Amino acid sequence: MAFSALGLSAPLLKAIGEQSFTQPTPVQQQAIPAILQGKDILGISKTGSGKTAGYVLPILELCQRRVEKKDRHVRVLVMVPTRELAIQVNDVYKTFCAHLPNKIKTMAVYGGVSINPQMMTLHGIEILIATPGRLLDLIDHKAVHLSQVDILVLDEADQMLNLGFKEEMDKVFQLLPAKRQNLLFSATASDDIKDMQRHLLHQPVTIEVTEEEQNIELIEQLAYHVTAARKGPLLRYLIKNEGMQQVLVFTSAIRTADNLTGKLIKNGIQAASLHGHLSQTGRLEKLQRFKAGKLRVLVASDLASRGIDIPQLPIVINYELPRSPKDYIHRIGRTGRAGVSGRAISLICPEDQHHFGIIQKKMGKKVEILESDDINLQGF
Template identity: 45%
Template sequence: MTFASLGLIDPLLRALDALHYTQPTPVQTNAIPAILAGRDVMAAAQTGTGKTAGFALPLLQKLSMEGAPVASNSIRSLILVPTRELAEQVHESIRAYGKNLPLRTHVAYGGVSINPQMMKLRKGLDVLVATPGRLLDLYQKNAVRFNQLQILVLDEADRMLDLGFSREIDAVLAALPARRQTLLFSATFSEAIRALAARLLVDPLSIDAGKRNTTAKAVKQWIVPVDKKRKTELFCHLLKKKAWTQVLVFVKTRRGVEELVEVLAARGVSADSIHGDKPQPARLRALERFKRAEVQILVATDVAARGLDIDDLPQVVNFDLPIVAEDYVHRIGRTGRAGATGEAISLVCADEVQLLSAIETLTQQLLPRFEEAGFEPDHRVPLTDARGQVVKKPKKPKKPKTGKPALPAKA
């Protein structure tokens, strides 16, 4: 199977060749012909399986082939995404795939000035990638119109609902024309998303490019039990011992992120951070520095669990386990992408055993444990079984009271 056999036009094929895309992934093989044919699509695919190209390539082809002029402040297609990082990533891919096509594209999200985004929309756009909140801001200012909208894409819609965007999504959908092509792409589908799809999609093609909530086989996963107070010391030890060159580290809190960056800097290790308190330009600079290998360690909260596309990232470290088990799948999906191999290491303390159990139950696998010499925990992490359930420790027998002989049992 080749991209040409899927019916893609020459300008897209040349762009794919420049990007060294050789063969379509399963989700692309199924989605591209259906979207070109005008069908609604509901696709579930693990992160790293090429779902962005799965919807972007046929979308760009349809827009370029129809070639309709865009009225002022109007858009012909809308791609809704949950986070700023994902918006930037998707728009970057759109630009790369469509570099040989005469299409106008832009990205809109909060945390930065709205004025440049309004200026871009004045001439009209073929493709707008946006987060729900900023899109509504633009709509309420009459900076964007939907009368020419032909294609709507909901990317990572489950995450949008997780982040509390359900009202914003409903408001956006109410403003869109009823006649349109709708594409729903996501790494996972919750029951709420399936209900949303049933309301939005018309006779959709359903694509399941992998088991729900599974982790990529190319990622080697294991955990290292450790006491909570020694996590930073253990991470620095492993960094030096294993000579890690580039590591994405996930920490639970924003404060914890900055504390780890400070410790690393004090030890002469180049590190930067991404979290919700940092302005968007600073977050983008941190990501670009990491991609260019100007910093060795990128420490992030779950704001970066989705939307980071880093070529050949060798290691992901869960300094803290995520509160939501599904985020584990997305965190470690930053490595082992596009057929490459990767490693995901989790530093787990005793009070995280319930989080560990939830992850193992979700992914239906028992994560192997390897204790690091010199860091064996005083507070042991309880064992879990093959179903991801915590194995209760047997109760210790009560010691008989001293000084009095035990009474014989009554007959």
């Protein structure tokens, strides 16, 4: 099926073509026509399944049919759990807005930065992407109003609940108009998500894209005990000493990804970081270089890396462990695909040992852990 069969206009199809998207993913095939028809959506799919474009494209199509607005009443509210995801989603909106005849103003708001610039910029915003806490702060300052919201999107709803945003989300729901279109996306169908579905969605179209169970048997797993001070040098030693090529390194924070990349480059290792503070174009460019073998190392934060799909990626390194065993399996599952073996290495500091034990127990597989004290890291 082609994107042109889904009811999208020529300007959006042109923007899609410029992103080298050849055909819609299963989520997009089902979501785009249903959203254009004004239906509520319950989408259960993993990050990286294409769901962001699956709701961004039809929302932009619908917004083209409305009169331009110049006040603080947003029409589309997208709630997300993290600053990184807010920036990513906003970038996707801006990418697909490129050729629209009626310009649509979008904005991402999140905590951790000054609220004043956000308050000043909100006038005339039609699509707002927000983390729950900062959204409530802006509402308290009367910088934004929700009484005219036509479409509510909850992206990564399970993660918002896991991060303790339920109370904030409930407060936001009370400020929304009763008549609206609701789009709920989650990686899991937990009891909390089912409860939210019952309260928010009206006769929803249910889209459930199950991910193939990852076979980790083809992945050779190994770990190293290492102190925090020696972790960076050990990473560089492993890459250089073993002649590693096309290495995907995972970190848990954007700052760590950037710092690590800088030190790799300083030590003569071609590297780039991939995270939500980059533009959509920037992320795609780095990902394409990495896939083509033109980048030796790609250092990725969790959210930015979920969509990485390289059939014969040889090696994954966990510079930092993820929060959950499921995320660990998802990370190492980037290698060992299509019947080709792969390697996964984890760097374990003393404070990580208990958590890594839990990961191994949940995974049902023991990982050999080597000591690194005797490795001479001088010069790395």
